[in-house]
Amino acid sequence: MTTTAIEPTTAWLLLGAFSVVWVTLGVLWGRKARSLDGYMVAGRNVGFALGAATCVATWITSNTMLLAPQLALEMGVWGMLAYSTASFGLFLFAPMAARIRDLMPNGYTSGEFIRLRYGKPAWAAFLTISLFYSLTWMVSMGMAAGILLEALAGIPYIYGMSIILCVCVLYTLFGGLFAVIGTDFIQSWLILAGIVCLAIAIIVHTPVREVHATIAENRPALLNVFFPAALMALFNNLLFGLGEIFHNNVWWSRAFALGKGVGRRAFAFAGLLWLPVPIVAGFLGLAAPALDINVASADMVGPVVAAHILGTGGAILLFVLVFCSLASSIDSLLAATSDLVTKDIVQQVLAPSATNEQLRRYAGWVVIGIGVVTWALCFRRISTLAQVLFFAGPLVGSAIWPIIAGLYWNKTNPTGALLAMVLGSASGLFAYLEIGWYSGALVGTAVSMVIVIGATWLAPASFDWRRLAGDTTGASNA
Amino acid sequence: MADADEHGPFDAGHVTLAWSHDESGGEFELEESIDGGPYARRYVGPDRGAFLSGNPDGRVRYRVRWRASDDRPWSTWSTVREVTFAHHSLDFALALFGLGGVVFTLTAAFVIARSRGDR
Numbered sequence: 005m006t007t008t009a010i011e012p013t014t015a016w017l018l019l020g021a022f023s024v025v026w027v028t029l030g031v032l033w034g035r036k037a038r039s040l041d042g043y044m045v046a047g048r049n050v051g052f053a054l055g056a057a058t059c060v061a062t063w064i065t066s067n068t069m070l071l072a073p074q075l076a077l078e079m080g081v082w083g084m085l086a087y088s089t090a091s092f093g094l095f096l097f098a099p100m101a102a103r104i105r106d107l108m109p110n111g112y113t114s115g116e117f118i119r120l121r122y123g124k125p126a127w128a129a130f131l132t133i134s135l136f137y138s139l140t141w142m143v144s145m146g147m148a149a150g151i152l153l154e155a156l157a158g159i160p161y162i163y164g165m166s167i168i169l170c171v172c173v174l175y176t177l178f179g180g181l182f183a184v185i186g187t188d189f190i191q192s193w194l195i196l197a198g199i200v201c202l203a204i205a206i207i208v209h210t211p212v213r214e215v216h217a218t219i220a221e222n223r224p225a226l227l228n229v230f231f232p233a234a235l236m237a238l239f240n241n242l243l244f245g246l247g248e249i250f251h252n253n254v255w256w257s258r259a260f261a262l263g264k265g266v267g268r269r270a271f272a273f274a275g276l277l278w279l280p281v282p283i284v285a286g287f288l289g290l291a292a293p294a295l296d297i298n299v300a301s302a303d304m305v306g307p308v309v310a311a312h313i314l315g316t317g318g319a320i321l322l323f324v325l326v327f328c329s330l331a332s333s334i335d336s337l338l339a340a341t342s343d344l345v346t347k348d349i350v351q352q353v354l355a356p357s358a359t360n361e362q363l364r365r366y367a368g369w370v371v372i373g374i375g376v377v378t379w380a381l382c383f384r385r386i387s388t389l390a391q392v393l394f395f396a397g398p399l400v401g402s403a404i405w406p407i408i409a410g411l412y413w414n415k416t417n418p419t420g421a422l423l424a425m426v427l428g429s430a431s432g433l434f435a436y437l438e439i440g441w442y443s444g445a446l447v448g449t450a451v452s453m454v455i456v457i458g459a460t461w462l463a464p465a466s467f468d469w470r471r472l473a474g475d476t477t478g479a480s481n482a
Numbered sequence: 483m484a485d486a487d488e489h490g491p492f493d494a495g496h497v498t499l500a501w502s503h504d505e506s507g508g509e510f511e512l513e514e515s516i517d518g519g520p521y522a523r524r525y526v527g528p529d530r531g532a533f534l535s536g537n538p539d540g541r542v543r544y545r546v547r548w549r550a551s552d553d554r555p556w557s558t559w560s561t562v563r564e565v566t567f568a569h570h571s572l573d574f575a576l577a578l579f580g581l582g583g584v585v586f587t588l589t590a591a592f593v594i595a596r597s598r599g600d601r
Binding site for chain 1: 493494495496498500525527529530531532533535536537538569570571572574575576578579581582583585586588589590592593594596597
């Protein structure tokens with residue numbers, strides 16, 4: 005198509021205005037982030053409103069706005085519901101966040117937990133999984149930024165992708181987690197207001213009965229309760245979501261940053277706010293056949309249908325919504341991955357005697373480095389969004405049981421945790437390649453669970469929880 | 483001459499079709515024939531691809547043609563491309579669905595039960 009939903013001038017103005025606002029706020033809030041605790045865990049006393057807002061804004065990613073409609077278009081009602089099950093990760097992480105904070109009152113990263121709890125071999129496997137996942141998530145969002153700005157406003161892919169990455173790197177660099185949580189609060193309000201407007205417009209423009217009748221006639225498999233791939237995708241997606249949240253430092257850093265007693269309520273409330281979002285976004289995918297809209301590429305069905313339903317005003321709304329979704333997730337991932345690299349690689353391997361002030365500086369350089377690597381990987385559009393992201397599913401699924409058993413069972417042993425991550429990842433990737441993306445996380449989690457439970461039963465250890473509360477600043481603990 | 487290209491997988495009932503033409507602009511017409519039945523129009527417009535989902539098991543043939551504008555004649559049809567949709571076995575899918583249910587239930591029950599003792 006040669007025309008775009010938004011005039012390029014309008015899009016550039018919006019892009020410029022938001023960029024200036026976020027970077028300015030990052031610089032202002034960065035004054036609070038001079039210490040390592042301020043920069044990495046926002047002073048460890050974040051309240052309920054900011055906490056819930058940052059969780060919901062981070063979890064509403066560009067993938068929510070793009071993949072939820074894509075799954076609905078590919079797999080019908082099951083696909084739409086499958087995506088919404090990712091909220092279960094927030095619900096179940098709520099009690100875990102409270103335990104994490106109690107066990108590690110001075111903690112910084114999920115990598116530290118694995119190292120202290122299971123030793124260095126399991127820690128190395130975990131870091132591989134976590135860094136790979138973080139990079140795929142980051143690349144999928146960077147690509148989404150470029151694709152969406154090009155589709156909605158005709159801004160060339162490379163410019164859109166570069167600008168959004170650059171803005172997020174700048175304000176995360178200056179403000180650390182203070183800036184991330186502060187901007188997330190504003191972005192969450194914009195996102196939720198946009199979602200409500202979108203939902204109302206969809207209800208007005210596309211009657212559910214008409215959508216159902218058209219799909220039943222033209223694409224009957226999308227309404228089939230026994231749609232084989234969709235049946236497999238349901239729990240695969242649910243477990244993928246659990247794996248993403250349980251293992252990733254984005255969520256652990258928030259568990260460390262929230263004040264005592266706040267984490268449980270903040271994560272649960274964020275889950276409630278997030279639950280309907282993929283259903284609203286997913287309905288765009290189901291509406292495409294009813295509105296007789298041709299979809300050339302499955303991952304663009306959401307923006308194409310939204311622009312069709314809402315016109316130019318709607319496209320601007322979608323632009324703001326997506327920009328905020330992208331920024332709120334990219335900044336969180338940048339900050340959390342920078343913490344992980346700084347604390348778990350720089351401090352543990354490269355500079356064991358570094359002071360907190362030096363680590364604070366290194367963290368800034370790591371933010372820049374991650375931004376550059378992501379930009380380089382996004383430069384070529386390597387695959388569809390779903391393929392990029394779901395490839396990490398088996399890996400993060402295999403980390404679920406080592407994490408939860410490690411948090412609640414002192415009898416789980418390091419060898420079991422290591423084997424669970426390695427063999428769970430391998431079997432999950434095999435399923436991904438042999439069956440389809442909708443089976444990888446499920447198989448990886450199942451194999452990992454059996455290994456953790458079996459190893460704990462066969463060779464119970466006796467871990468002393470006090471080791472987690474001790475020195476988390478640099479002492480080796482193999 | 484318009485051309486068609488298809489990318490799998492076809493075990494989930496969907497296919498991505500892409501086609502091209504030497505000249506820019508104009509419009510394409512896509513037709514499909516299900517299990518040897520008559521061809522029916524699936525799309526007319528300027529897009530150079532289509533994502534078609536929700537197909538049941540069966541053999542579907544696609545063909546595409548192009549014209550420069552409304553008042554110009556259509557080109558001849560492209561080479562026919564055939565896609566065979568064959569969904570995964572339902573027994574296998576239900577087995578994985580059941581496995582997923584068991585794994586999730588155990589995971590959720592573990593976290594909830596252990597957290598209760600933690601409060």
